[in-house]
Amino acid sequence: MLKGVIKTLTERQKVILQAIVREYTETGAAVGSKALAARLPIHVSSATIRNEMASLEEQGYVQKEHTSSGRIPSLAGYRYYVDHLVNNDAVAHADIQLIQNELSGSFNKIDEIIEESANLLSELTSYTAFTLKPEQADARLSGFRLVPLGNRQVMAILVMDSGEVANQTFTIPRSMSSDQLETVVRLINDQLVGLPITEIVDKLRVEIPAKVGQYMQTPEGFLQIFGRVLDQAATERFFVGGRLNLLNFSVNHNPQDLKSLYQLFDTSDDIASVLSPPDNKVQVKIGNEITNDLLKHYSLVTGTYDVGSHGRGMIAVLGPTRMPYSRMIGLVGAFRQELAAKLLDYYRNLDD
Amino acid sequence: MLKGVIKTLTERQKVILQAIVREYTETGAAVGSKALAARLPIHVSSATIRNEMASLEEQGYVQKEHTSSGRIPSLAGYRYYVDHLVNNDAVAHADIQLIQNELSGSFNKIDEIIEESANLLSELTSYTAFTLKPEQADARLSGFRLVPLGNRQVMAILVMDSGEVANQTFTIPRSMSSDQLETVVRLINDQLVGLPITEIVDKLRVEIPAKVGQYMQTPEGFLQIFGRVLDQAATERFFVGGRLNLLNFSVNHNPQDLKSLYQLFDTSDDIASVLSPPDNKVQVKIGNEITNDLLKHYSLVTGTYDVGSHGRGMIAVLGPTRMPYSRMIGLVGAFRQELAAKLLDYYRNLDD
DNA sequence: TTTAGCACTTACGCTATTTGAGTGCTAAGA
DNA sequence: TCTTAGCACTCAAATAGCGTAAGTGCTAAA
Numbered sequence: 123m124l125k126g127v128i129k130t131l132t133e134r135q136k137v138i139l140q141a142i143v144r145e146y147t148e149t150g151a152a153v154g155s156k157a158l159a160a161r162l163p164i165h166v167s168s169a170t171i172r173n174e175m176a177s178l179e180e181q182g183y184v185q186k187e188h189t190s191s192g193r194i195p196s197l198a199g200y201r202y203y204v205d206h207l208v209n210n211d212a213v214a215h216a217d218i219q220l221i222q223n224e225l226s227g228s229f230n231k232i233d234e235i236i237e238e239s240a241n242l243l244s245e246l247t248s249y250t251a252f253t254l255k256p257e258q259a260d261a262r263l264s265g266f267r268l269v270p271l272g273n274r275q276v277m278a279i280l281v282m283d284s285g286e287v288a289n290q291t292f293t294i295p296r297s298m299s300s301d302q303l304e305t306v307v308r309l310i311n312d313q314l315v316g317l318p319i320t321e322i323v324d325k326l327r328v329e330i331p332a333k334v335g336q337y338m339q340t341p342e343g344f345l346q347i348f349g350r351v352l353d354q355a356a357t358e359r360f361f362v363g364g365r366l367n368l369l370n371f372s373v374n375h376n377p378q379d380l381k382s383l384y385q386l387f388d389t390s391d392d393i394a395s396v397l398s399p400p401d402n403k404v405q406v407k408i409g410n411e412i413t414n415d416l417l418k419h420y421s422l423v424t425g426t427y428d429v430g431s432h433g434r435g436m437i438a439v440l441g442p443t444r445m446p447y448s449r450m451i452g453l454v455g456a457f458r459q460e461l462a463a464k465l466l467d468y469y470r471n472l473d474d
Numbered sequence: 475m476l477k478g479v480i481k482t483l484t485e486r487q488k489v490i491l492q493a494i495v496r497e498y499t500e501t502g503a504a505v506g507s508k509a510l511a512a513r514l515p516i517h518v519s520s521a522t523i524r525n526e527m528a529s530l531e532e533q534g535y536v537q538k539e540h541t542s543s544g545r546i547p548s549l550a551g552y553r554y555y556v557d558h559l560v561n562n563d564a565v566a567h568a569d570i571q572l573i574q575n576e577l578s579g580s581f582n583k584i585d586e587i588i589e590e591s592a593n594l595l596s597e598l599t600s601y602t603a604f605t606l607k608p609e610q611a612d613a614r615l616s617g618f619r620l621v622p623l624g625n626r627q628v629m630a631i632l633v634m635d636s637g638e639v640a641n642q643t644f645t646i647p648r649s650m651s652s653d654q655l656e657t658v659v660r661l662i663n664d665q666l667v668g669l670p671i672t673e674i675v676d677k678l679r680v681e682i683p684a685k686v687g688q689y690m691q692t693p694e695g696f697l698q699i700f701g702r703v704l705d706q707a708a709t710e711r712f713f714v715g716g717r718l719n720l721l722n723f724s725v726n727h728n729p730q731d732l733k734s735l736y737q738l739f740d741t742s743d744d745i746a747s748v749l750s751p752p753d754n755k756v757q758v759k760i761g762n763e764i765t766n767d768l769l770k771h772y773s774l775v776t777g778t779y780d781v782g783s784h785g786r787g788m789i790a791v792l793g794p795t796r797m798p799y800s801r802m803i804g805l806v807g808a809f810r811q812e813l814a815a816k817l818l819d820y821y822r823n824l825d826d
Numbered sequence: 827t828t829t830a831g832c833a834c835t836t837a838c839g840c841t842a843t844t845t846g847a848g849t850g851c852t853a854a855g856a
Numbered sequence: 857t858c859t860t861a862g863c864a865c866t867c868a869a870a871t872a873g874c875g876t877a878a879g880t881g882c883t884a885a886a
Binding site: 518519520521522525539540541542543 | 867
């Protein structure tokens with residue numbers, strides 16, 4: 123039965139596969155030989171198309187929903203399409219305009235830009251979008267301070283040299299004097315400022331508690347606060363836009379699955395690992411190419427953006443495997459450039 | 475045909491209505507005379523039940539899905555049930571235990587307690603829960619300060635005498651000196667501290683800009699930041715828990731409606747007005763008794779909690795009209811007491 | 827290699843038909 | 857006067873049957 127799998131497709135087969143993917147992503151219905159024959163620029167009969175389709179099926183690029191149905195692309199078919207058949211037609215001018223427009227406003231924080239980007243990208247695509255802040259591998263602590271707010275309330279503020287700011291208010295125990303606090307703040311600033319986060323986390327385990335212990339009886343509670351704020355600065359790099367769009371394209375409409383997905387969206391570690399930044403370009407992961415099982419019936423278009431010395435971030439769009447890949451790839455590609463430009467601009471404005 | 479609407483129900487009718495509501499909220503299926511006759515403690519034939527049901531229907535307490543179906547409660551039926559037929563059987567000991575347990579931890583901010591409450595309440599009910607922070611009608615500004623973070627970044631912090639803290643970081647324009655900033659902060663503290671929020675909002679329109687204008691060329695940008703932080707302190711009183719539970723009980727499964735609802739959840743003003751605190755007790759609003767059209771096919775169980783001089787807050791559960799009212803009323807009642815106790819405890823701990 | 831022709835398959839939409847749970851009404855019994 | 861057995865009737869939901877449209881694979885001729 124297996125006549126041996128041929129590795130290369132003829133030109134005509136490519137045209138047909140391309141047409142099948144396009145048609146199917148547009149209409150969502152399996153595409154048959156007759157309709158395809160009418161639609162194709164080349165003039166061949168439906169019977170010929172049928173023969174080619176059979177060949178494509180044998181090679182695993184298309185499949186049938188049932189014995190006598192038309193063909194739909196398989197995951198391998200989508201992969202082939204994305205790798206060889208997308209035409210990089212220009213991104214709609216209106217879309218670029220829109221991106222530039224939305225990003226042209228003035229923002230107070232990086233976070234605002236990144237969050238707005240997630241929303242905009244989801245709006246443009248009607249899917250769910252993720253954005254990650256640029257990660258400076260060597261981000262260092264540049265300052266820590268406590269601001270008394272009265273009534274034993276204190277706000278802890280932590281600043282990274284990347285510009286990240288994290289803060290948290292808490293209540294100090296009655297037993298703690300403001301002198302003690304100040305000493306500890308000075309200690310932290312002396313010992314930890316200038317160090318990268320990873321190192322701080324290490325020191326926070328043994329070295330620092332010992333030193334702080336000289337000034338406080340119970341340093342644990344306080345250092346816990348510090349650790350939490352540090353954690354916040356390090357991990358809150360992640361925004362989701364268009365969560366609700368998931369309702370439109372989710373394959374499985376039962377609430378339990380949706381909940382699992384939404385929970386996944388809220389665990390930044392997991393999502394970050396799924397997005398795993400590859401090379402510098404736009405990358406497409408289709409179906410089970412995505413490492414997370416919850417997402418194996420979806421597709422993910424990710425792109426990195428480069429902000430020079432300020433590190434590199436990511437954007438991504440999550441949608442159905444049946445998505446208009448050409449458009450998505452173009453859009454993510456354009457977006458990463460616009461975003462990089464905006465952020466470079468932001469930092470330039472800040473630094474001088 | 476209308477023999478005249480009788481206003482009072484006989485004992486037997488009450489028993490039957492109660493049974494219909496219970497059965498229907500449990501099973502979701504219209505309840506028929508035969509099944510009911512078997513289930514009821516009183517011994518009457520199904521024919522008798524049918525007669526009584528006809529009477530109940532005439533009075534508007536139950537209705538049919540179609541000519542030959544069993545009966546389901548009408549909104550009026552639910553209302554009667556809630557007003558006269560719920561039995562305040564004790565809230566499950568396990569539930570109270572759970573509430574006390576979850577609230578027994580130590581929290582750094584009121585917000586954490588209130589947020590955790592929303593989550594817990596939604597978990598207990600499997601519905602969506604809302605919590606509002608206690609509102610001190612006369613909350614006043616007790617302090618405003620700016621903390622320079624380096625690189626022209628500044629954090630604005632605002633403290634209310636109720637203990638609320640709001641903050642925001644922003645970037646100051648190059649043209650602004652730190653002297654200018656300090657002057658303005660002093661001005662704000664001199665002029666506005668001690669005033670209730672409403673008054674501040676008024677002054678912020680005319681009086682303050684004029685005064686600030688003496689020290690800055692462009693006070694608008696800065697005052698906008700101040701206004702935004704103020705707004706945050708005033709309006710972020712509101713938490714939602716179990717948003718996703720809506721997927722389980724929403725009447726209408728089309729994405730558009732869900733989106734509208736979720737958007738409603740995010741506009742605190744609208745929700746707050748829907749919840750409109752009534753008397754001190756637990757209150758039930760059924761279907762179109764809720765003023766907001768988006769919610770007119772749901773029911774809302776609200777309860778207020780009293781934190782003495784620190785004001786009064788609210789909790790609420792949003793679920794389907796077909797909900798187990800007895801349990802919900804009991805649960806919300808217990809929760810409001812536990813929450814009030816916890817908050818009183820929190821404030822006592824803070825004040826002295 | 828291509829294509830016309832043909833037998834075959836399958837989903838989908840229609841139209842009965844059956845079944846089961848339930849109703850209202852009537853007339854007899856308590 | 858209230859209760860109840862009995863009966864004819866209704867309707868939703870499930871089931872079965874049937875025609876249609878769109879599609880396929882295969883064969884044989886061009």
